[in-house]
Amino acid sequence: MNLKQLSELLGLSQTTVSRALNGYPEVNEATRERVLQAVKETGYRPNKAAQRLATGKAGxxxxxxxxxxxxxxxxxxxxxxxxxxxxxxxxxxxxxxxxxxxxxxxxxxxxxxxxxxxxxxxxxxxxxxxxxxxxxxxxxxxxxxxxxxxxxxxxxxxxxIDNEGAFYDATRLLLQLGHTRFALMNGPTHLDFAIRRRNGVIAALAERGLTLEEDCVSHALMTDEQGLLAMERFLQLPQRPTAILCSSTVMALGAIRAVNQAGLRLGEDISLIAHDDVLPLLKPESFSVPLTTTRSSLxxxxxxxxxxxxxxxxxxxxxxxxxxxxxxxxxxxxxxxxxx
Amino acid sequence: MNLKQLSELLGLSQTTVSRALNGYPEVNEATRERVLQAVKETGYRPNKAAQRLATGKAGxxxxxxxxxxxxxxxxxxxxxxxxxxxxxxxxxxxxxxxxxxxxxxxxxxxxxxxxxxxxxxxxxxxxxxxxxxxxxxxxxxxxxxxxxxxxxxxxxxxxxIDNEGAFYDATRLLLQLGHTRFALMNGPTHLDFAIRRRNGVIAALAERGLTLEEDCVSHALMTDEQGLLAMERFLQLPQRPTAILCSSTVMALGAIRAVNQAGLRLGEDISLIAHDDVLPLLKPESFSVPLTTTRSSLxxxxxxxxxxxxxxxxxxxxxxxxxxxxxxxxxxxxxxxxxx
DNA sequence: TACATAATTGAAAGCGCTTTGGATGCCATT
DNA sequence: AATGGCATCCAAAGCGCTTTCAATTATGTA
CATH class of the missing domain: 3.40.50.2300 (Response regulator)
Structure with missing residues (x-):
């Protein structure tokens, strides 16, 4: 069924039918009703390719x-x-x-x-x-x-989203809780959000005269595996960080596993804040130790x-x-x- | 730049240019070369919508x-x-x-x-x-x-994938390990794979004269939350199941949390096999207790x-x-x- | 009543491509 | 010289829609 057939069926021109369908004002309401009815009955659908060719719009x-x-x-x-x-x-x-x-x-x-x-x-x-x-x-x-x-x-x-602000605020919270040794588990270096989040952390630390040591930063794909590895590395540092910022709840998953395996307690020995994109299968609120997050729905x-x-x-x-x-x-x- | 312009530029008909472009044999190789060259120089791209309208193929x-x-x-x-x-x-x-x-x-x-x-x-x-x-x-x-x-x-x-076979085999393994009380955490009832997996479990149990009790089956969305809930329910049963089949590693995540929270040990008090679609962020081999799975890459x-x-x-x-x-x-x- | 105006509808010209159904010229055969 | 086959090429007809321009009828105004 195409426009031509439909219009013949209705005894109207293609023009009028097309207009009726596309909501043009110059068609009689009764006619429009008739057209709409016919569409319903015949199941007519305009051919998108033709529509596209004619209008230049693809929808x-x-x-x-x-x-x-x-x-x-x-x-x-x-x-x-x-x-x-x-x-x-x-x-x-x-x-x-x-x-x-x-x-x-x-x-x-x-x-x-x-x-x-x-x-x-x-x-x-x-x-x-x-x-x-x-x-x-x-x-x-x-x-x-x-x-x-x-x-x-x-x-x-x-x-x-205000990535810098998010991690600035998160870092400040941890500072207020008395933490002084920080680490950051970030996404790949070249990605914009990773750059900004890092800047946020650095800015907050700088206000207290603290710096983010190079070996306390990890840049990696945001998988739980990488999270595990990064956290393991952090935990083996001579001056172990107590406050961890993390760019993803997925990564946090692995990080938490590392914390548990090391026999440490999350929220006591180690504080962790992760960014939460509100992924359907990772609910930070229902982690065994519910996770503090910066949240923004992807x-x-x-x-x-x-x-x-x-x-x-x-x-x-x-x-x-x-x-x-x-x-x-x-x-x-x-x-x-x-x-x- | 469209076909018409291009063909005028070349002093050829649209027909010939079109054929040259689409690899038809009846165009002179020299001509085809000339056309291809012109395409390169002008950056001509055929309009997909027109192509589609003419051929009916959209790629x-x-x-x-x-x-x-x-x-x-x-x-x-x-x-x-x-x-x-x-x-x-x-x-x-x-x-x-x-x-x-x-x-x-x-x-x-x-x-x-x-x-x-x-x-x-x-x-x-x-x-x-x-x-x-x-x-x-x-x-x-x-x-x-x-x-x-x-x-x-x-x-x-x-x-x-052979869902029935997968869960049949998994169930048999658990039977061989001496388990007699089974539970199944499945996807929504109406989905085909859920039906077949359930059948696989039932078939394997039947061979040993066992049945799958109604309260040992859960049908739910395959989220970690639902996994947690289902497992909690199973664990509170008077005759607690010791062998759990699970339709998804995502669900298994929640289930494992429930096991841990109940103070039980996975692989000892409770055996768990989940189906693994090989999701990028859930590696059953790197769970804290590595997970036995039926695997097939989605x-x-x-x-x-x-x-x-x-x-x-x-x-x-x-x-x-x-x-x-x-x-x-x-x-x-x-x-x-x-x-x- | 005559005329301007508004409301409705249609014919036909594209949109840019592919493809059918010839043309045309050239060569080898008879 | 007449014939057929082959290699190339082209004009034009769509594909199914939108939209311009024009026609027709109905309505309102002086």
Whole structure:
């Protein structure tokens, strides 16, 4: 069933049917009703490819999924996608996902953009001085960046959380509890959020005249394995840190295992604060020692970005170009006063 | 730059340029060279929407992502997607993801199919007597089902793992270790794999004249929370089970917490075997008590399905219609002889 | 009553590609 | 010289939609 057949069936022109379907005001309400009724009965669906060719709009937003054989797939990606989806489903948008080697992200993003398959782009996994920004600006296609790019002029549309503030606050809390020996389990060095979180910690420590020693910082993939390894390393330090900041609840999982294996008690011997993206299968509140976290929902961020992206494509009013979300600092049992 | 402009530039017809680009044999090699050269110089890219409208082929495979506000996003989905992606990236295919309310999956799948945006469908989260099968058959679009539909004639293309066999073998192992009181922590009742796994357990028990008591079975979302709750319930039973089968390592996480909290020792007081989809952030081998599992990589399954789907679209030879993968039973420390 | 105006509808021209159904010219055969 | 086959190429007809421009009818105004 296509437009032509439908219009013949109704004894109307394609023009009128098309208008009725797309909510144009110049069609008689009675006619529109008739058309809508026929659509319901026949199950007619406009062919998207044709629609796209005619309008230039695809009703879809594109994103690059970093993937490669052996490449760790990322829980955060799925969660974020769920957020995007939640919003997209309300506007009959869909996603076009271009899988790409992580080393090939710039090219993949360009391919996606000029493929003509998408109306807007979503960009994540931002790095410091991210090379994709220049490319995006040259593209004349709407986009929103999740995160920011440290070192780049902040003149691009983004939604980010206040990573520096989050870790600054977390560190301050630990300082107030009397801790003086700190360690940071962070994500990969080149990623923007890792840079900012580190800065947050350093800034808070500096106010007390403390510094973050090089051997008290780990940069690694945010897996529980890496968490275990990093924590084991920390615990073997001659001057063992008592306060640990951690970039992910996934990593914290491994870290906690290391603490337990060392026979230490979380919240007493070791205080731990992790950043919580509100992942579905990791509830810090139900850890055996509930985990103090800086919290910000990845999923909510996804939904908001979808909203901005779709709104822009549909020309539905202006959106703020830059948004910086505060995180919540939620104190639970994994933090306590420094052991004397 | 479009085909018309390019062909004018070259002094050729659109026909010839199109053929040169698409590898048709009836164009002079010299001409083809000239065209390819011009493409390189002008950066011409064919408009996908037009291509699609003309050919009906989109170079993409479609899938429905169950999502709704408040709906738990699923780690397995992301991992599976990574597998699909790994293969798709090699063939310049992409995905079109249609987010949909879980209650609306049949309709969503149909929308996706007739949208003209996809060449093939991937279908997951199969249920017993799944209503989507009939719809898919009527569709004349290639598809592959991940899993099967219990109770339906197995005449559709699928890739599944031998869920029944996996849990049968796991149960037998526990029986050999002397266990007699079993419990099963399963996924939602209506899902196909849950049905088959349960059957596997029941079959193995039956051989020894044992039965699976109703209060020793839990059907729930496969989250760590539900795992915790289910295990707590099991442990409070008057005749406490000593052998637990679990449908997911995520769930096992919570279950293990419950065991620890009850002051029991995993692998001694309680033996546990879980099914391992090889999720990136849950390594059963590095649990504090390494976990005995039935293993089958979700990601590998994704890649294989992508291969079949893309191959079918490209008419690249026939693929087996039905595949049933064996799982591996990997024995680690979470299983031990029944306590006396 | 005559005319301007608003409300509705349609014909047809694209959108950028693929593909059918010829053309055209060239060569080897009869 | 007439024939057929082959290698190349092209004009034009779609694919299924949107949108411009125009036509038609109904309504209101002086």
């Amino acid at each position: 879809s937003i594109g994103l690059v999924m970093p993937t490669a054989p052996g490449h760790q797939s990322d829980v955060h990606f799925g969660e974020f996608l769920a957020g995007l989806g939640e919003e997209a489903v309300r506007h009959d948008f869909h996603f076009v996902i271009m899988p790409a080697d992580p080393d090939d992200e710039v090219a993949a993003l360009r391919r996606l953009a000029i493929s003509g398959n998408v109306d807007a782009l979503f960009v994540a996994y931002m790095r410091g001085h991210d090379p994709r920004l220049a490319m995006l600006k040259s593209l004349s296609m709407p986009y929103v960046v999740h995160g920011r790019s440290f070192g780049a002029e902040p003149d691009y549309p983004y939604l980010d 999923r909510a961020a996804g939904a908001r970005i979808a909203q901005r992206l779709i709104g822009t494509v549909k020309q539905a009013g202006p959106f703020p170009e830059q948004e910086l979300w505060k995180t919540e600092l939620i104190v639970r049992a994994s933090t306590g006063p420094a052991p004397s | 993409s495979i479609g899938l429905v992502m169950p999502t709704a506000p408040g709906h738990q996003s699923d780690v397995h989905f992301g991992e599976f997607l990574a597998g699909l992606g790994e293969e798709a990236v090699r063939h310049d295919f992409h995905f079109v993801i249609m987010p949909a309310d879980p209650d609306d999956e049949v309709a969503a799948l149909r929308r996706l199919a007739i949208s003209g945006n996809v060449d093939a469908l991937f279908v997951a989260y199969m249920r017993g007597h799944d209503p989507r099968l009939a719809m898919l058959k009527s569709l004349s679009m290639p598809y592959v089902v991940h899993g099967r539909s219990f109770g339906a004639e197995p005449d559709y293309p699928y890739l599944d 990601r590998a399954a994704g890649a294989r399905i992508a291969q079949r789907l893309i191959g079918t679209v490209k008419q690249a030879g026939p693929f087996p219609e039905q595949e049933l993968w064996k799982t591996e039973l990997i024995v680690r420390a979470s299983t031990g002889p029944a306590p006396s």
